[in-house]
Amino acid sequence: MSKKPTAIAEKNSAPAVPANDAAHAPINAGLPREEKIELYRKMVRIRRFEERSLQAYQKGGKIGGFLHLYIGQEAVAVGCCSLMGKHDHVITAYRDHGHAIAVGMDTKPLMAELYGKATGCSKGKGGSMHYFDPTKNFWGGHGIVGGQIPLGVGLAYGVKYQGHKGAAMAFMGDGTVNQGAVHEAYNLASLWQLPVIFVIENNGYSMGTSQERSSAGALAKRAEGYDMAWGVCDGHDVYQVRATMDKFLRLAREESKPAVIEIRTYRYRGHSVADPDNTYRSKQEIEEYRRSKDPIQVFQNQLLTERVLDEALIEKIDAEARAEADAAADFSEASPFPTPDDIQKDVYWETDNPTERKSQGRLFFD
Amino acid sequence: MPVIEYREAIRDALAEELTRDANVVVFGEEVGQFQGAYKVTKGLLEKFGPKRIVDTPISEAGFIGMGIGASMLGVRPVMELMFWSFYSVAFDQILNNAANVRYMSGGQINCPIVIRGPANGGTNVGATHSHTPENVLANHPGVKVVVPATAYDAKGLLKSAIRDNDPVFFLENTMLYGEKGEIPTEEYLIPLGKADVKREGTDLTIVTYGRCVLHSLAAAALLEKEHDVSVEVVDLRCIRPLDIDTVLASVAKTHRVLIVEEQKPFASVGSQLAYMIQREAFDELDGPIHRLATIDAPAIYSPPVEAEQLPNPQRVLKAALAAVA
Numbered sequence: 033m034s035k036k037p038t039a040i041a042e043k044n045s046a047p048a049v050p051a052n053d054a055a056h057a058p059i060n061a062g063l064p065r066e067e068k069i070e071l072y073r074k075m076v077r078i079r080r081f082e083e084r085s086l087q088a089y090q091k092g093g094k095i096g097g098f099l100h101l102y103i104g105q106e107a108v109a110v111g112c113c114s115l116m117g118k119h120d121h122v123i124t125a126y127r128d129h130g131h132a133i134a135v136g137m138d139t140k141p142l143m144a145e146l147y148g149k150a151t152g153c154s155k156g157k158g159g160s161m162h163y164f165d166p167t168k169n170f171w172g173g174h175g176i177v178g179g180q181i182p183l184g185v186g187l188a189y190g191v192k193y194q195g196h197k198g199a200a201m202a203f204m205g206d207g208t209v210n211q212g213a214v215h216e217a218y219n220l221a222s223l224w225q226l227p228v229i230f231v232i233e234n235n236g237y238s239m240g241t242s243q244e245r246s247s248a249g250a251l252a253k254r255a256e257g258y259d260m261a262w263g264v265c266d267g268h269d270v271y272q273v274r275a276t277m278d279k280f281l282r283l284a285r286e287e288s289k290p291a292v293i294e295i296r297t298y299r300y301r302g303h304s305v306a307d308p309d310n311t312y313r314s315k316q317e318i319e320e321y322r323r324s325k326d327p328i329q330v331f332q333n334q335l336l337t338e339r340v341l342d343e344a345l346i347e348k349i350d351a352e353a354r355a356e357a358d359a360a361a362d363f364s365e366a367s368p369f370p371t372p373d374d375i376q377k378d379v380y381w382e383t384d385n386p387t388e389r390k391s392q393g394r395l396f397f398d
Numbered sequence: 399m400p401v402i403e404y405r406e407a408i409r410d411a412l413a414e415e416l417t418r419d420a421n422v423v424v425f426g427e428e429v430g431q432f433q434g435a436y437k438v439t440k441g442l443l444e445k446f447g448p449k450r451i452v453d454t455p456i457s458e459a460g461f462i463g464m465g466i467g468a469s470m471l472g473v474r475p476v477m478e479l480m481f482w483s484f485y486s487v488a489f490d491q492i493l494n495n496a497a498n499v500r501y502m503s504g505g506q507i508n509c510p511i512v513i514r515g516p517a518n519g520g521t522n523v524g525a526t527h528s529h530t531p532e533n534v535l536a537n538h539p540g541v542k543v544v545v546p547a548t549a550y551d552a553k554g555l556l557k558s559a560i561r562d563n564d565p566v567f568f569l570e571n572t573m574l575y576g577e578k579g580e581i582p583t584e585e586y587l588i589p590l591g592k593a594d595v596k597r598e599g600t601d602l603t604i605v606t607y608g609r610c611v612l613h614s615l616a617a618a619a620l621l622e623k624e625h626d627v628s629v630e631v632v633d634l635r636c637i638r639p640l641d642i643d644t645v646l647a648s649v650a651k652t653h654r655v656l657i658v659e660e661q662k663p664f665a666s667v668g669s670q671l672a673y674m675i676q677r678e679a680f681d682e683l684d685g686p687i688h689r690l691a692t693i694d695a696p697a698i699y700s701p702p703v704e705a706e707q708l709p710n711p712q713r714v715l716k717a718a719l720a721a722v723a
């Protein structure tokens with residue numbers, strides 16, 4: 033019933049950066065030791081944050097609604113976001129915890145958002161699917177499949193229009209490529225040569241539907257129909273993600289060229305915590321990925337080989353990440369909920385800035 | 399009578415109609431192999447096979463539009479939206495194509511499609527997933543809109559919807575899927591456009607539909623017990639066609655009205671009802687028509703606060719006391 037996502041992906045012909053070369057790519061080879069450790073640490077922090085959130089959801093009943101975990105995909109967000117400059121922007125879908133941490137958001141308000149607290153990054157209004165932090169050039173966190181992709185094109189247009197050298201990364205899943213809005217966005221990006229990289233995080237499944245059951249043909253290759261560059265890379269290796277994305281981000285920033293990049297990854301958990309995960313893939317398949325391709329393990333091995341990490345440092349990073357996740361949970365626990373009076377705040381700029389209101393008439397109804 | 403869940407009632411209606419009419423097909427995201435995001439379609443793929451029960455890519459405009467096109471040839475597609483909130487992706491297909499094709503063809507073309515799925519708040523899924531578009535949909539002549547509150551109603555109404563020759567939009571509720579109700583063993587249908595008095599009373603008419611029927615019944619029980627107020631609860635069941643006669647008959651009996659709806663207030667179903675009641679039963683009213691709606695803002699995530707944003711039995715109770723004061 034379940035096939036490995038790689039089976040289809042093999043049909044792609046775009047050159048991926050071979051694993052061993054990625055470490056030698058200048059963007060990686062030139063990294064100071066501290067920054068390599070930081071890449072590793074970010075992935076561990078995301079993992080521990082999400083494991084802690086899962087515990088709060090399942091054991092404590094502290095979190096409502098959906099919780100889409102990124103566990104297994106950490107190298108993608110961390111690799112991509114580590115390349116961000118001042119005028120680079122990120123937008124993604126509902127599986128957004130990894131990107132939020134990768135762009136540098138503090139885990140306390142992120143966890144508090146899951147708890148629905150007023151101290152959350154969206155004041156408890158958005159929840160798991162709707163994280164935002166414009167100060168980190170992070171534009172969400174979007175619940176509707178594909179809805180974020182035209183916005184990503186808009187970020188790229190804005191950067192270009194305002195005369196900056198920057199790029200937007202618009203993330204989506206493998207199932208998202210079949211939304212009409214995505215195709216309209218591709219065309220606009222290419223037609224107007226906008227600096228956007230469409231990043232397909234191909235984890236093999238959209239909910240319970242495997243890639244081959246939802247998409248005709250190869251995913252990133254569709255870019256050819258829009259006369260856009262494309263590429264495929266291994267998302268289990270953060271060096272590869274960086275090497276590939278660096279190449280296309282430069283083209284975007286310097287020549288305003290869009291591209292579609294498919295990054296092959298895997299999620300270990302169900303689609304969301306509500307997914308019983310027993311209809312579409314085997315336990316062995318998940319185990320195989322965990323055993324041989326875990327992005328944290330892969331990078332840990334790499335950094336051990338490079339003698340950047342040693343066992344003591346690995347232990348320390350992990351202990352700190354666990355402590356950070358616990359502290360975020362404690363902070364969330366201790367924080368207040370919003371009140372019913374908060375429901376109608378943050379709806380209009382004018383009611384949030386009443387002294388500057390220009391329009392007249394009633395804005396709210398009962 | 400067997401007692402089954404609301405979700406099973408919908409499943410049974412689908413299975414019976416799939417069995418009865420070879421033109422009925424079911425399409426939607428995760429309806430087959432995954433057994434339905436809410437297990438509504440559980441077992442249907444095994445029973446009816448992949449020609450009749452079809453998993454779709456995440457392409458709402460595409461597959462719903464496809465269903466509308468197929469319906470013009472006499473196929474009777476039942477399309478599942480995982481959430482009605484995703485209707486906006488397919489807005490043009492639903493409200494330009496399905497709603498208008500009959501009219502624009504001068505009555506030559508039928509569009510017997512059903513689009514169904516949950517449309518509700520209360521599960522803490524935030525603003526993008528909590529839309530209640532029955533007013534938006536019903537604003538379009540040419541379409542029918544059904545919002546069942548109980549398992550019994552869901553089954554009988556869905557069967558009628560599938561047999562209807564116009565597009566029918568069927569709005570369920572994830573909070574109701576697990577609610578149980580009695581269902582007769584023999585086949586039955588409920589005509590579209592017939593309201594149901596779910597509780598009789600003399601002091602106040604609550605006009606409502608969907609999950610708010612349950613809130614209203616809970617509040618009515620408290621009002622009876624603790625406040626000596628006798629409430630009649632009219633469940634519209636359908637928004638379009640709208641059974642205004644049953645509403646007016648109740649108003650003539652109680653002379654006071656509270657509308658309860660899980661809608662944002664502006665231009666809601668309740669707004670239309672209030673207009674019609676005052677227009678047609680002005681002299682029957684002993685006071686202004688009251689309304690309880692969702693607090694006017696996008697759906698908040700925070701679980702305890704969302705519970706307060708929506709109608710709930712306590713809020714209904716308070717509103718009812720104000721309406722009879």
Ligand SMILES: Cc1ncc(C[n+]2csc(CCOP(=O)(O)OP(=O)(O)O)c2C)c(N)n1
Pocket residue numbers: 127175176177178204205206207208209235237238239303427456458480484487
């Ligand atoms: C328009 C729309 N349709 C359906 C959904 C429900 N839904 C949420 S996520 C999802 C699967 C998306 O899969 P993919 O694009 O592969 O991303 P992944 O979840 O694997 O990260 C679906 C069907 C939605 N949120 N929005």
Ligand SMILES: [Mg+2]
Pocket residue numbers: 205206207233234235236237238239
């Ligand atoms: Mg996926």
